[in-house]
Every structure is written in structure tokens, then in C-alpha cells.
Amino acid sequence: MARQIIFRQVERPRSKGDDDSLQWFFSSLGIGEGRDIDQVAQRILITLLEHQISGNGVPVERISRDLDISSSRINHHIRNLVDAGVVYRQKRLIYLRGSSLQSMVQELRKDALRVLDDLEAAAAEIDRSFGIDE
Template identity: 60%
Template sequence: MIRQIVIRQVDRPGAPGEEEEIQWFFHSFGIGEGRDTDRVATQVIVALLEHQPEENGLPVEQIAADLHITPSRVNHHIRNLVDAGILYRHRKLIYLRGSTLRAMVQELRKDALRMFDDLEDVADGIDREYGVRRK
């Protein structure tokens, strides 16, 4: 499995309103950027947040109806968000990982730490192969 976690250090807005804070949050994760000029990925996550806590997961068709776009377009963005570890699918429903944005960030932090632990172990082995001493 390949997981790509994007984290950008972006200056927080000076006097943020709700919309600016949301945009900053998602921009920091590289969500809603590039070819996503309509910010569909961001809208998918917001749709999931708006349906909490009444519903834990949403079908793609409901998200598409809420956003007034096709299910195939929603699925494209959901696949990318699942690959990034932000959303997950279970029994045809889409869920925000951890149920809240805060919990999602905590889960991504754990993922990143596990990745860095693996990289550090391999780097240590490569250093030993080349006779590089630890300082």
C-alpha cells in the first residue's frame, strides 16, 4: 500500500473567519489544490462533517446529491482522500477517519511517525553498510 501524507507549513490567516480557517486547514494538507479548482475534495469533507453526529458515514450518492455533482466525480476525490488516509470506506459508506478533524489529524500524525520510524531503521542499516558512524 502506498500512502502519501502531504503537510505544508502555511501561514495561518491573521484574523480568520470560519471560511478562511477551513481553507487554511485543507491547504495545509494539500486538499482542494491543483486540478481541483472547484475544491470538491474540501466540499466532500465538509459534507461529512455537516452530517455528524446523526450519521457516521454517507453513501457516495448522498454526497454527490448534496454537492450537486456526479457520483463518479465524487468517487474520484474520495479515492484520493482514502489514499491520503483522510477518509475510509466501509460497506459502501464513506467516513471521516477518526470521526472528527482533530482525531483525523491525530491518526495522520501516528501514520507519519510510523513512516519515520521505518525510514530511520532502514537509514541506520544503510549507514552501517557504508561504515558511517553515529554521532
């Protein structure tokens, strides 16, 4: 499975407002960027956070109803969020990866380290094939 993890170094807002902090957080992960001018991906994550207290997953239909957006459009964004590793599907329910944003970032850190460890091992093999030893 291919996963695209995006990390951007974006200047953190000086104000401590929730909206500014969330916008910065999502921008740092590349969520809601590009063609998502209505910030649907961000709104989906906020909806999942609001439902996280119960610990239950949220059906797409509920997210669609809460955001007043078609289920097909919600599903499109959820596929992208799954590919980014920030949410997962289990049967018909959508879950935030981890039990909080903090634990989600911890899981993304583990993913990134696995990718980098694999790249480092491959780089060492390629270097040796060119006669380069460390």
C-alpha cells in the same frame, strides 16, 4: 498500500472566520490543490463534517446529491482522500477518519511517525553498510 501524506507549512490566516480557517486547514494538508479548481475534495470533507454528528457514514450518492456533482467525480476525489488517509470506506459508506478533524490529524500524526520510524531504521542500516556509525 501506498499512502501519500502531505503537510505544508502555510501561514495561518489572521482572521478567525470559518471559511478562512477551513481553507488554511485543507491547504496545509494539500487537499483541494492542483487540478481541483472547484474544491470538490474540500466540499466532500465539509459534507462529511456536517453529517459527522450522527456518527454514521455517508453514501456517495448522498454526497453527490448534496453537492450536485456526479457520483463518478465524487468517487474520484474520495479515492484520493482515502489515499491521503483522511477518509475511509466501509462497504458503501464514507467516513471521516476519526470522529473530528482534530482526531483525524492525530491519526495522520501516527501515520507520519510510523513512516519516519521506518525510514530512520532503514537509514541506520544503509549508514552501517557504508561504514558510518552513529
